Amino acid sequence: MMSLATRSGAFSPYLQATNSAVAGPLKPLIPGVIMKTDKLSSVLDTKKPFLCREYLYGQSAKSGHAVSVSLSARSSVRFVHTDIKIPDFSDYRRPEVLDPKKSSQDSGNTRWAFSYLITGSTAVVGVNAAKTVVTQFVSSMNIPEGKNMTFKWRGKPLFVQHRTEKEIASEADVNLAELRDPQHDRDRVQNPTWIIVIGVCTHLGCVPIANAGDYGGYYCPCHGSHYDASGRIRKGPAPLNLEVPYYEFPDNDMVIVG
Amino acid sequence: MVSSMWRISGAVNRALARAGYPLLLSLRRGQASVSYAQSLLGAPETQLTTLSNGFRIASEETNQATCTVGLCIDCGSRYESEKNNGAGFFLEHMAFKGTKKHPQSALEHAVESMGAHLSAYTSRERTAYYMKTLAKDLPKAVELLAEVVQSSSLSEADIEQQRSVVLRELEEVQGSLQDVCLDLLHATAFQGTPLGHSVLGPSANARILTRNDLVEYINSHYKAPRMVLATAGGVNHDELVALAKQHFSGVSFEYEGDAVPVLSPCRFTGSEIRMRDDAMPLAHIAIAVEGAGAASPDIVPLMVANSIIGCYDITFGGGKHLSSRLARLAAELNLCHSFQAFHSSYSDTGLLGIYFVTDKHKIEDMMHWAQNAWMNLCTTVTESDVARAKNALKASLVGQLNGTTPVCDDIGRHLLNYGRRIPLAEWDARIEAVTPRIVRDVCSKYIYDKCPAVSAVGPIEQLPDYNRMRSAMYWLRF
Numbered sequence: 001m002m003s004l005a006t007r008s009g010a011f012s013p014y015l016q017a018t019n020s021a022v023a024g025p026l027k028p029l030i031p032g033v034i035m036k037t038d039k040l041s042s043v044l045d046t047k048k049p050f051l052c053r054e055y056l057y058g059q060s061a062k063s064g065h066a067v068s069v070s071l072s073a074r075s076s077v078r079f080v081h082t083d084i085k086i087p088d089f090s091d092y093r094r095p096e097v098l099d100p101k102k103s104s105q106d107s108g109n110t111r112w113a114f115s116y117l118i119t120g121s122t123a124v125v126g127v128n129a130a131k132t133v134v135t136q137f138v139s140s141m142n143i144p145e146g147k148n149m150t151f152k153w154r155g156k157p158l159f160v161q162h163r164t165e166k167e168i169a170s171e172a173d174v175n176l177a178e179l180r181d182p183q184h185d186r187d188r189v190q191n192p193t194w195i196i197v198i199g200v201c202t203h204l205g206c207v208p209i210a211n212a213g214d215y216g217g218y219y220c221p222c223h224g225s226h227y228d229a230s231g232r233i234r235k236g237p238a239p240l241n242l243e244v245p246y247y248e249f250p251d252n253d254m255v256i257v258g
Numbered sequence: 259m260v261s262s263m264w265r266i267s268g269a270v271n272r273a274l275a276r277a278g279y280p281l282l283l284s285l286r287r288g289q290a291s292v293s294y295a296q297s298l299l300g301a302p303e304t305q306l307t308t309l310s311n312g313f314r315i316a317s318e319e320t321n322q323a324t325c326t327v328g329l330c331i332d333c334g335s336r337y338e339s340e341k342n343n344g345a346g347f348f349l350e351h352m353a354f355k356g357t358k359k360h361p362q363s364a365l366e367h368a369v370e371s372m373g374a375h376l377s378a379y380t381s382r383e384r385t386a387y388y389m390k391t392l393a394k395d396l397p398k399a400v401e402l403l404a405e406v407v408q409s410s411s412l413s414e415a416d417i418e419q420q421r422s423v424v425l426r427e428l429e430e431v432q433g434s435l436q437d438v439c440l441d442l443l444h445a446t447a448f449q450g451t452p453l454g455h456s457v458l459g460p461s462a463n464a465r466i467l468t469r470n471d472l473v474e475y476i477n478s479h480y481k482a483p484r485m486v487l488a489t490a491g492g493v494n495h496d497e498l499v500a501l502a503k504q505h506f507s508g509v510s511f512e513y514e515g516d517a518v519p520v521l522s523p524c525r526f527t528g529s530e531i532r533m534r535d536d537a538m539p540l541a542h543i544a545i546a547v548e549g550a551g552a553a554s555p556d557i558v559p560l561m562v563a564n565s566i567i568g569c570y571d572i573t574f575g576g577g578k579h580l581s582s583r584l585a586r587l588a589a590e591l592n593l594c595h596s597f598q599a600f601h602s603s604y605s606d607t608g609l610l611g612i613y614f615v616t617d618k619h620k621i622e623d624m625m626h627w628a629q630n631a632w633m634n635l636c637t638t639v640t641e642s643d644v645a646r647a648k649n650a651l652k653a654s655l656v657g658q659l660n661g662t663t664p665v666c667d668d669i670g671r672h673l674l675n676y677g678r679r680i681p682l683a684e685w686d687a688r689i690e691a692v693t694p695r696i697v698r699d700v701c702s703k704y705i706y707d708k709c710p711a712v713s714a715v716g717p718i719e720q721l722p723d724y725n726r727m728r729s730a731m732y733w734l735r736f
Binding site: 079080081082083084086088089097099100101102103104105108112 | 344425428429431432438441442445446449450451454456458459460461462522523524525526527529531533548606607707708
């Protein structure tokens with residue numbers, strides 16, 4: 001086995017290299033690098049022709065191969081894989097595995113249990129949060145004042161109208177003697193702000209149009225029945241008021257019909 | 259009674275052989291081969307003697323003209339610190355550079371004139387110096403081994419010269435990517451612990467280790483209770499004991515300041531290390547979980563489990579008829595160039611894993627199927643898989659011991675790990691006791707839902723993210 005000293009004959013100018021900066025493949029090395037030996041000689045003379053691949057051997061075996069610089073391959077400062085130091089991850093370790101002299105098997109079960117507990121709880125909380133958000137967006141009773149919303153309820157249209165103060169007041173003042181089917185407004189609603197009626201015309205079963213007609217309520221286009229804001233028949237062929245289904249308000253934001 | 263039967267059969271065999279009737283050695287006359295059952299019982303018992311200083315001598319006497327004499331020492335890179343990591347390896351290089359009585363040329367002459375082979379190896383927990391020689395040269399062999407270990411000259415000039423040799427060897431090892439990959443696997447799996455040290459040691463240490471470091475290493479670790487002189491071949495045990503008394507009685511058994519080095523457990527960390535280099539043609543990847551120590555009862559089920567996965571090389575001719583399922587897939591889907599299931603066990607821990615070499619576009623598939631094989635072991639391994647693996651394992655255990663050197667190594671290893679030589683019949687019984695349920699339970703204990711350590715070298719862009727490999731360590735379907 002040839003010794004390093006004899007093989008490095010051609011590279012005697014570079015023999016004193018110990019530590020060197022590494023250049024990229026096409027950038028020349030700047031002379032003036034950190035040297036550990038007493039004799040200073042320039043590591044790489046940039047005026048000399050730059051060979052394809054150069055190895056910087058040390059003269060004594062103590063310095064050895066520190067750097068490889070080449071145009072064609074990568075530049076590296078690592079000599080062998082055993083020089084790779086695995087970093088110290090103590091800052092990120094759980095306390096049970098901080099001590100390198102303790103087997104990690106002992107704490108294995110507790111660490112596993114903790115991880116799965118956190119994962120499981122986060123999943124449960126996350127699902128609940130998602131459900132809340134979704135329900136908030138999907139089933140919000142956000143009907144603006146004066147507007148009517150139609151829902152399909154047991155196969156029939158259900159009108160839910162958010163009445164304005166004016167409408168409430170005017171409906172309450174209607175003279176019952178004028179009505180074909182006399183009913184006071186307060187007998188038809190539980191909460192005067194909300195009128196909930198089944199949107200089927202009592203004449204021949206068409207669906208009236210909301211916020212239409214001469215009385216500020218509903219208008220059935222089939223035969224011209226006019227209903228008021230309380231769903232009572234005022235003009236036209238229909239004989240009865242719009243049907244009020246059974247409903248209840250469990251709280252102010254929710255109504256259950258049926 | 260069984261042991262006496264062994265000795266009798268051994269004696270009968272020897273008598274028959276000496277009388278010149280080798281064919282009569284087999285109990286079934288007319289057949290020259292030996293059945294499996296006979297091979298279990300045919301080996302003579304290993305005889306063990308301990309000297310007063312704790313030095314152990316073990317030998318298996320078979321009727322041969324040659325023998326292997328080995329000195330196994332319970333020390334290795336696991337006993338080294340960051341500062342002197344690589345001292346054992348360096349010392350191994352210095353071992354044959356001459357002793358106080360035999361300078362290098364005299365040592366070489368002595369060995370070569372006998373026609374003997376003298377060599378050594380260092381591993382993480384064991385160092386061994388062994389000599390393969392003719393049985394009649396046993397006294398000289400023991401003398402030389404004793405000198406090499408106890409009175410190596412360790413001259414400064416030789417040390418300086420060996421430095422460059424060690425550095426050159428370190429550089430050459432970079433070409434053996436299997437060694438690099440498995441070294442990195444240990445470094446990351448046992449990070450921060452002595453088992454993470456490579457046997458070779460860092461190049462910085464190779465440059466600054468001094469004679470004092472080597473002498474200190476010898477004084478701390480080359481102690482009689484940690485040494486075993488193992489011999490296999492045509493060697494008489496009593497003769498060997500006499501020689502050992504003559505040469506090894508002087509080995510010290512006391513430590514300076516009573517500082518007995520005690521091995522503390524080594525923490526395993528599920529982690530990964532990626533050494534990417536797209537210029538390399540093939541990727542070398544190893545994935546491992548923490549395995550069982552040598553003395554653990556789970557060793558045999560894990561060996562059976564590894565036999566189920568087996569090994570494969572692209573040169574295997576079996577193709578889709580290979581017995582291991584992973585090997586069949588590797589052949590049919592062209593998944594890899596080679597793979598092997600391994601279990602490196604140390605005294606109290608181990609690494610149970612699969613190492614494979616593959617093309618850069620097949621890494622993800624190969625990793626998927628390798629972990630699938632592990633899951634199969636933990637969940638659905640069948641009676642036929644286990645039966646086949648048990649047979650393969652038994653055959654390989656018996657077949658490995660085909661020469662004095664493997665037997666000598668076996669003796670040394672067993673004595674250092676278990677304190678006694680475990681006979682083949684006992685291994686056979688322990689293997690026979692393994693059932694699919696035991697394989698499933700043991701594998702689940704070590705593999706299922708555990709964090710693996712992964713090391714990868716080469717063009718490894720396709721290697722999945724660690725979290726995905728971690729997720730493949732359990733099945734949601736199960």
